[in-house]
Amino acid sequence: MREWAERIRRGDRRKIARAISWIENGDERKEDLLEAIYPYTGNAYLVGVTGSPGAGKSSLVDRLIGLLREEGMSVGVIAVDPTSPFTGGALLGDRVRMTRHALDEKVFIRSMGTRGSLGGLARATKEAVRVLDAAGTDVVFIETVGVGQSEIEIMHMADTVALILTPGSGDAVQVFKAGIMETADLFVINKAELDGVRKLVRDVEEMLHLAKGNEDWMPPIVKASSKEGLGIDQLWRELGRHRDYLRHSGQWRIRRLSRLRREVREVMEGQLRRRLAEKMTDPAFLRDLDAVQSREKAPHRVARDWLDTLFRGEGGKEE
Known part of the structure; x- marks a missing residue:
């Protein structure tokens, strides 16, 4: 990605256009590219x-x-x-x-x-x-x-x-x-x-x-x-x-710092939503939903258990 970053820095229009297409389409290469260009x-x-x-x-x-x-x-x-x-x-x-x-x-x-x-x-x-x-x-x-x-x-x-x-x-x-x-x-x-x-x-x-x-x-x-x-x-x-x-x-620095902090939170929230969506396809999760419907488990208990699973991992360790 260093070569791509250098081409973008030099104003290569084709690389710029391709990079934005990667971003729009959620290409798996976009994160490495964004990290490479961030210092500039x-x-x-x-x-x-x-x-x-x-x-x-x-x-x-x-x-x-x-x-x-x-x-x-x-x-x-x-x-x-x-x-x-x-x-x-x-x-x-x-x-x-x-x-x-x-x-x-x-x-x-x-x-x-x-x-x-x-x-x-x-x-x-x-x-x-x-x-x-x-x-x-x-x-x-x-x-x-x-x-x-x-x-x-x-x-x-x-x-x-x-x-x-x-x-x-x-x-x-x-x-x-x-x-x-x-x-x-x-x-x-x-x-x-x-x-x-x-x-x-x-x-x-x-x-x-x-x-x-x-x-x-x-x-x-x-x-x-x-x-x-x-x-x-x-x-x-x-x-x-x-x-x-x-x-x-001094508002220039304050505003930009605030935006960067907000962006980090947004990225984290997006990743958490994606991982939660993956967990929600688990057959065990679907069984827990059935248990909620039959009043065997309370909704907040199921939510807490699955959040613990997400953050601690299946084996009880930090993911």
Whole structure:
């Protein structure tokens, strides 16, 4: 895997694409690869872009890619699409909208299917982002499917979360109710050429004072138009300002440490669920379930016994 890691570090697009495919498909080689590239990660600036379907997230990211490339930066995009009910793969809408960057060697765009994952974030997204990070990508955009209560998990992945709203959609009230207001570091009013911009800005300002009135960072509100190309420079400046705030305040290290701790717990929980699922196919376990149904054993007793078996091993020793 060292050779693979070196090829990824050098920006080999075929190896990057293959590595992400391994991650998506749960290939048995992915853990060794992720371990090999891990020392080279932690340098990319990770920007989460969320908002309701049709808010123009992909179009804004497309404009930002153009701006960052003019400044000489490399860019990665992980666009989490709804999974196709027919193929099980991503519906690839975001890559269609970003085709003008397809031949740029310094831009890597990948659509990933949610595959039923809560929050619209594919389970493999964190690891795919890590591959792009190891490849030396300067900025990685993580675009989510849409807004909902479980979409809050984007804050556990990105350094900065940008929430995209549009005039006349009623999004501001909905995201406030869902708790997204507390997680966003920056608000973008897209399609600013439409009527209702002033009212939406006023609504967001009022809700921000309720949600974040006592915090050091007050999220800015940027008016932009991906159609007209307006406000893109300001959007990138505000993203940069938040990145500087994180570093100077110490929140950069705190957030990243928190995310890593959370990721270790998630990996452990996933492995425990898999091992439990294997135990639950054991004929002895099925007999215990029958005993629970016949009231011969209590549910908590059976659960405790099988957890002891899992952690202590069949012979009574630590597994």
